[in-house]
Amino acid sequence: MAMADRILLGPGPSNPYPEATSALAAPLLGHLDPEFLRILDQTCERLRQVWGTANRRTLPLSGTGSIGMEAAFANLVRPGQPVVVAVNGLFGERMCDVAARYGATVHRVDHEWGQPVDVDRVLAAHPAPALVGAVHAETSTGVRSDIAALGAALRARDEDTLLLADCVTSLGGIEVAVDDWGVDVAYSGTQKCLGVAPGLAPFTISERAWAHRVEHPPTWYLDLGMIGDYVSGTASGGRTYHHTAPVAMIASLHAALGRVLDEGLDAVVRRHHAAGQRLQDGLVDLGLELFAADGHRLPELTTVRVPDGVDSAQVRGRLLTEYGIEIGAGAGKYASTVWRIGLMGHNARLDRAELVLAALRQVLRR
């Protein structure tokens, strides 16, 4: 059977950087091999640069992006604690679900999908929550929220509330500045702007949040204290085995981060911006209507309304079978009325933007 070769322009995964693919297939190393530990340490250091943080506990967790969300709540929330979640899409919804499983008293602040998070409403939801969670780049709607403003407002009010940011679709694509923004804990996924296959969740946690963490969380696999003893080393300088690290995936992330930092973070952000702007302009030129609120659109993930009378699934199917291009359906109640088109990581390029515009023009006969 012929091997399918797709151009992945949905909400993720995206096509990996070539360096990431090569590293996946490199000879495997043991998870305690000094060579691998060097790669692991460098990966954590590269992640610090991309996150914009000096956090000692900055590491790739061994699961896909959502495991980062779970690790955050499992290690930071105690039963009965108030947690405020800004919900402006599917991943804010998910935060409420996960927080509640770990016993939090969840105060959700609902927003219309397609709109960014309203900082004032989030602050008004509770006077002193243990944690506030918000999504930086909502994968379900293509909206960017102002985490810097949220962080500043929280810090101005009190010193105890922790700020959690979901950066699954932002890290490596648009600016993320964990330390400057006052973010205490953040997670991402490898399969979006970082340009690696899915399977790891880059994670970072501040010293402040670390000091507040649950000593013996209800999960073993995501016990950050135990994981930290392997990844960052123990107080005595050694490393304690926790679980077998996904060495091939980590080598792949290491290579992709090397590529991103060689290009330069600013240049990578500009590339995502240019590709997304061209796509959004081109979609409007085709007579289509963008979904996300103007001024808050992610360059790396564009949402566009399916024109009246057009069968969303049929168009996506034709793009896939005739052009080898994957774009995404909408999420939740917008499943059949919105498309999601990603230009992330290695795909954040003008040629990808032109290609998907040209293919859409053909399929929609515009």
Add this chain to the structure above:
Amino acid sequence: MAMADRILLGPGPSNPYPEATSALAAPLLGHLDPEFLRILDQTCERLRQVWGTANRRTLPLSGTGSIGMEAAFANLVRPGQPVVVAVNGLFGERMCDVAARYGATVHRVDHEWGQPVDVDRVLAAHPAPALVGAVHAETSTGVRSDIAALGAALRARDEDTLLLADCVTSLGGIEVAVDDWGVDVAYSGTQKCLGVAPGLAPFTISERAWAHRVEHPPTWYLDLGMIGDYVSGTASGGRTYHHTAPVAMIASLHAALGRVLDEGLDAVVRRHHAAGQRLQDGLVDLGLELFAADGHRLPELTTVRVPDGVDSAQVRGRLLTEYGIEIGAGAGKYASTVWRIGLMGHNARLDRAELVLAALRQVLRR
């Protein structure tokens, strides 16, 4: 810097089958692409063959082997329920830790490390536990336990106790027969005898256990009901997105399983047996003493005592730097007095056995 190329003869990871490596680097597919879903379905079907089960819920979980253990307890144990764990090594210890985190009242049955599980003692630990957990192939000691006998004894006593088997180091290397043995839930890792990089936990659960599961487990990422709606499909036949599947790793597992089934499960088991037997005979010929109890030794993972006066770490270091061969230290209190030598998956070969024997002979000057 030169790329390290290791011969991985520790307790895992092992060197992947070439097919598994090629598949890792194949063009990436989206997690909802029909082509990928075909690969996922085939992977689950191939896993059923390797597990020896007709369980509908047989799938790769998105994490390394230990996530299988966590998923089992998270989805099957309710606070206060009695759970019996046979402890004859590190992974039995870990089961106690994980079970307790999910609220189980743990009745541990301790065995001397290096000895197999004593079925009668396990049965005597509690008259009617909700679940009994045991490790089929103890990675820490190189011991095989008789899960078939444990299953038969449990079934003869009552119909309600679930049987959990850790098959991380057995699946794809020695016989595993989930249905015949009366195992209700079992998990493995990809990086041992299955010959794939670490990152997935093959998992299977019987209808009986499924009916007993916790409807809304404390973990979101490992909520088997939600995962099943994506992997196995919903009752209405559709699939519901849960988390982004680690598509590259699943394609790699798919390829390795194809290789294993092409060779034939019986032949693969014979190959592991022959390689392990040669290694163990050769170690004895070198004057070394095997650690695991005679008659209960795993062919795929051999434990051997470090001779008196020999520095364990120095020998392992020389094997690594001079020969590119990784072998493992011991686990727990045997860290510096036992070596663990794996001949798993693609490494279950006579040439690997001869190579590590020859290198040990040189380094030990025997």
